[in-house]
Amino acid sequence: MLPWLEIAGWVGSALVVLSLTQARVLRFRWLNLTGSVVATAYNAIAGIWPFVAMNAAISLINVYWLWRLNRERHDAAVYEVVEVAPDDAYLLHVLRTHAADIAGFAPGFVAVPEPGEERSAFLVQRGDETVGVVEVRDAGDGAGVVELDWVSKRFRDLTPGEFVYRRSGIFAAKGFDRVVVPRAAPSEHAYLSGMGFRPQDGAWVRDVTADGGG
Incomplete structure (x- = not known):
């Protein structure tokens, strides 16, 4: 041979x-x-x-x-965004289960909000499987700060978190006129740009229009 x-x-x-x-x-x-x-x-x-x-x-x-x-990967019929309370038992279970992986994305993230902290939490579901979590803190003045944007390893190449940002009506309903990612590694820039964020003063900002569009 x-x-x-x-x-x-x-x-x-x-x-x-x-x-x-x-x-x-x-x-x-x-x-x-x-x-x-x-x-x-x-x-x-x-x-x-x-x-x-x-x-x-x-x-x-x-x-x-x-x-x-x-x-x-971009089909809204495949992924569902479900809002839950920040202290929801199932959400906290997911965060605990994947704590080590999540720490690599958001080292300073704390699963349980501080007293008085206003935070919105969203699960990204593919059927009955939770494939992502996005949590946004109300920073006042119409700004929603992304505390966590995490996707499970299996679906990381498919970016299911985009469905949270594409449904901007959920942010408008919270009174946000913009969503802000305060810090982003260079490896995340392409993803954020694809989600409609733009660099501004060292952060990444995505406008939320009054009609709920991105």
């Missing part, structure tokens, strides 16, 4: 194995697709037809799910 062909076979196998270690849905699908395509070609050249059929089928399954995930 040609050395380059054997190397290709090992690369395909390694990619399939690596894909199984991924928590993110999209990353898993892309790695698994790449590995299965390489494995299909390898087995076809080697004439191992049962494995050609198996890996070709896996490739088609991955293509289907990638198409579906990308089609649904």
Whole structure:
């Protein structure tokens, strides 16, 4: 067997194995697709037809799910935004369960609001699964400060938090005329820009219009 062909076979196998270690849905699908395509070609050249059929089928399954995930990533019918009280028992359970991951996004975030602090909390649901949490504090003068914008690892590539910002009517109903992210890492800038935020005085600001639009 040609050395380059054997190397290709090992690369395909390694990619399939690596894909199984991924928590993110999209990353898993892309790695698994790449590995299965390489494995299909390898087995076809080697004439191992049962494995050609198996890996070709896996490739088609991955293509289907990638198409579906990308089609649904901006589909409001797939994700639901549910407002809950900041001290809601289920919300606090979600925050406790994912506390270590959340700390990486918002190191200073405190799950239980301080006495007198006005905060709004929103769960992002995909069916019966909670895939994100957004919490906004009323800072007065029409400003809502984003205390937390967190998405679970599985759906981090799909940015389901956008549905909270796209439904700006929920912010207008709170009396906000703008939503502010006071600090953002460079890696978050593209996401915030895509959500309609703009840089302003070291922060990121998204206007909330009177009719609830973004």
